[in-house]
Amino acid sequence: MSIPEPPGVERILFTGEEIRRRIAEVGAEISRHYRDKDLKLVAVLKGSVYFLTELTRAIEIPVKIDFLAISSFASQRSSPGVVRIAKDLDEPIEGEDVLLVEDIVDTGLTATYLLRTLAGRGPNSLAVCTLLDRTSRRLVDVPVRFRCFEIPDRFVVGYGLDYRQLYRNLPYIAVMKPGALSTQSGAPRNLPRSSE
Numbered sequence: 199m200s201i202p203e204p205p206g207v208e209r210i211l212f213t214g215e216e217i218r219r220r221i222a223e224v225g226a227e228i229s230r231h232y233r234d235k236d237l238k239l240v241a242v243l244k245g246s247v248y249f250l251t252e253l254t255r256a257i258e259i260p261v262k263i264d265f266l267a268i269s270s271f272a273s274q275r276s277s278p279g280v281v282r283i284a285k286d287l288d289e290p291i292e293g294e295d296v297l298l299v300e301d302i303v304d305t306g307l308t309a310t311y312l313l314r315t316l317a318g319r320g321p322n323s324l325a326v327c328t329l330l331d332r333t334s335r336r337l338v339d340v341p342v343r344f345r346c347f348e349i350p351d352r353f354v355v356g357y358g359l360d361y362r363q364l365y366r367n368l369p370y371i372a373v374m375k376p377g378a379l380s381t382q383s384g385a386p387r388n389l390p391r392s393s394e
Contacts, residue, residue: 229259241299242267243285247358305335330349359371
């Protein structure tokens with residue numbers, strides 16, 4: 199059964215098959231890079247869950263997983279780009295090789311905050327893996343080690359990415375029509391705006 203294209207979708211950017219094929223390639227690269235290492239994948243909830251699931255299936259070495267959740271205050275003019283951890287890791291990461299798994303890296307502010315926070319916990323190594331990388335909006339440099347796709351400065355949904363908690367379950371990544379989006383408070387961090 200296929201999911202009908204929701205209203206407001208301009209075009210499909212990456213099909214499910216293209217996504218799975220690219221994740222398999224990245225999973226093989228991660229497997230080679232971390233062979234004989236104690237790898238822990240730390241996923242950022244909620245958007246990265248779909249990516250994490252597919253990625254773990256593509257990695258050919260043993261991995262551990264843990265989750266973080268963040269709250270963003272990007273919609274508040276007084277504190278643009280400010281985030282806090284809403285759900286912390288369940289296990290320590292000291293001495294482990296940690297790969298931060300993101301659905302999308304945009305301005306880099308959130309990823310930088312998370313990297314700084316995780317680095318303070320004594321991992322052996324720390325790197326970033328993202329499904330989508332929107333480098334055109336980068337405000338701070340983020341050392342993305344593994345990237346599936348670079349995307350244009352457009353709002354996307356599907357494969358875990360949402361618009362107001364909707365469309366995460368789309369089996370592809372789609373570009374939304376600009377006119378279909380509201381800029382009201384509460385828009386997801388995926389939405390291009392002046393600050394993340």
